[in-house]
Amino acid sequence: MSEFFNGLLKFRRGPWEMVATVLIALGVFMLMQPFALWMFTYSFVTTLVGTVMFIIVSHFPEGD
Amino acid sequence: MTQTLPDRAAQATPPKVARKIKGLSDRAIAWIFVGPTIFLLLAINIFPLIWTINLSFTNFKANRTNRAVEYIGTRNYERILTDSDIWLSMQATAHFLIWTIVFQVLIGFTLAWLINKKFRGNDLWTTIIVLPMMLSPAVVGNFWTFLYQPQIGLFNYVITFFTGGDPSGFQMLGSVDLAPWSIVIVDTWMWTPFVMLICLAGLRSIPDYIYEAAEIDRASKLRQFFTITIPMVLPFLMLAVLFRGIENFKMFDLVVQLTGGGPGSTTELASINLKREAFEKWRTGYSSAFAIILFVTVFGLASIYVKALNKVKER
Numbered sequence: 001m002s003e004f005f006n007g008l009l010k011f012r013r014g015p016w017e018m019v020a021t022v023l024i025a026l027g028v029f030m031l032m033q034p035f036a037l038w039m040f041t042y043s044f045v046t047t048l049v050g051t052v053m054f055i056i057v058s059h060f061p062e063g064d
Numbered sequence: 065m066t067q068t069l070p071d072r073a074a075q076a077t078p079p080k081v082a083r084k085i086k087g088l089s090d091r092a093i094a095w096i097f098v099g100p101t102i103f104l105l106l107a108i109n110i111f112p113l114i115w116t117i118n119l120s121f122t123n124f125k126a127n128r129t130n131r132a133v134e135y136i137g138t139r140n141y142e143r144i145l146t147d148s149d150i151w152l153s154m155q156a157t158a159h160f161l162i163w164t165i166v167f168q169v170l171i172g173f174t175l176a177w178l179i180n181k182k183f184r185g186n187d188l189w190t191t192i193i194v195l196p197m198m199l200s201p202a203v204v205g206n207f208w209t210f211l212y213q214p215q216i217g218l219f220n221y222v223i224t225f226f227t228g229g230d231p232s233g234f235q236m237l238g239s240v241d242l243a244p245w246s247i248v249i250v251d252t253w254m255w256t257p258f259v260m261l262i263c264l265a266g267l268r269s270i271p272d273y274i275y276e277a278a279e280i281d282r283a284s285k286l287r288q289f290f291t292i293t294i295p296m297v298l299p300f301l302m303l304a305v306l307f308r309g310i311e312n313f314k315m316f317d318l319v320v321q322l323t324g325g326g327p328g329s330t331t332e333l334a335s336i337n338l339k340r341e342a343f344e345k346w347r348t349g350y351s352s353a354f355a356i357i358l359f360v361t362v363f364g365l366a367s368i369y370v371k372a373l374n375k376v377k378e379r
Contacts, residue, residue, distance in 0.1 A: 017371065020368075021368045021371070024364040024365065024367070024368050025368065027361070027364065028361055028364065028365055031154055031357075031361060032154050032155060032157065032158035033155075033158075034155045037146070037148065037151060040145060040151045040154070041145045041146055042145075043145070044141065044145055044357050044360065044361075047360055047361055047364050048360050050364055051360055051363055051364035051367065054364070054367050054368070055367075
C-alpha cells in the first residue's frame with residue numbers, strides 16, 4: 001500500500017493509471033446504474049476526469 | 065535481366081517529376097504519402113468531433129439555421145444528466161450491453177471449442193453457424209419480427225412446445241418485461257458467430273505440443289482447459305468483448321427494426337434516444353452534448369480495456 005502512495009507522490013505511471021481506471025469504471029457504473037439519479041448526474045464528470053487523467057498519466061515514467 | 069516494380073515505376077516517371085522528387089528528403093516523401101490519409105482523418109473524424117463539442121455548448125437547431133445561435137454554457141449537459149428518461153435509456157443500454165456480451169461470450173466460446181474438435185462436416189457447420197453474421201441487421205430485424213409474432217411466429221410455438229400453454233399467450237415484442245430480452249436474443253443470435261470465429265482463431269493458435277506436455281504430466285482434461293486453453297484464448301476473447309461492447313453500446317438499426325424502442329421506452333437504447341433528439345426533435349445542441357457523453361464513456365472504457373488487454377498479452 002505504501003508503495004502505491006509513494007508511486008502517486010513520485011508521479012509514477014502505474015498507481016496513477018490505477019486511480020484513473022477506478023474513476024472511469026466508477027463513472028460508467030454511475031451512468032448506467034438503476035439506483036440513484038444523483039449518481040447518474042455526476043457520472044459524466046467522473047468519467048471525464050478519469051479519461052483525461054488516463055491520457056495524461058499514460059505519459060508518466062514507469063516505476064523506479 | 066528482369067526489372068523490378070520500383071525500377072519500372074522509376075523509368076515511367078516523367079523526367080520533370082523525377083527531378084523534383086530527387087530534391088526531396090525521405091521525410092518529405094513520407095509526408096507526401098501519409099498526408100492525404102491524415103487530411104482525410106482530420107476532415108472526417110477530428111473536425112466533426114471538435115464541431116460537435118462546440119455545438120454541445122449552444123442551443124443550435126439544425127432545422128432552424130437562420131436563428132441566432134447562443135452559447136448556453138453547460139446547460140445541455142445539465143439537462144441531460146438530470147433527465148430521468150435519458151437515465152432510463154442508459155439503463156436499457158446497460159441491460160442490452162451486459163447480457164448480449166455474457167451470452168455471446170459463453171455460447172461463442174462453447175461453439176468454437178466444439179468446432180475446434182475434428183469431426184466430419186466440421187467446415188459445413190462452421191459455414192452454417194457463421195451465416196447470421198453475414199445478414200443485414202434490417203433483414204434480421206424483419207424476419208425476427210415475424211418469428212416473434214404471437215399468432216403465427218415460430219418462436220412462441222417452440223417455447224410453448226417445451227413449457228406448455230398457449231403460443232399466443234405472450235408477446236415477446238409487445239411485453240414490457242420480455243421486449244428487452246427479445247432484442248438480447250436477436251443480437252446474440254446474430255453476433256455469436258463473430259465471437260466464435262475470434263475464439264476459434266485463438267484455439268487454433270495453441271500449439272499441440274503444449275497439450276502433449278500436459279498429457280505427459282498427467283494433467284486432467286479439466287486442468288488442461290483451465291491452465292492452457294482459457295489463458296491462451298483470453299486475449300482473443302477480450303478482443304471480441306471489446307469489439308462487441310463498442311458495437312453494442314451504439315446499437316441502433318437492429319433494435320429500431322425490431323421494437324422501435326418500445327413498448328413505451330423499455331428498449332429505447334441511448335443511440336435511439338440520441339437519434340430522436342437530433343433528427344425528430346431537432347435539438348442539435350442538446351443531442352451533440354449527449355453524443356459527447358456517450359463518446360467519453362466509450363473512449364474511457366476502451367482505454368482501460370486496451371490497457372488490460374496489453375497486460376494479458378504480456379503474461
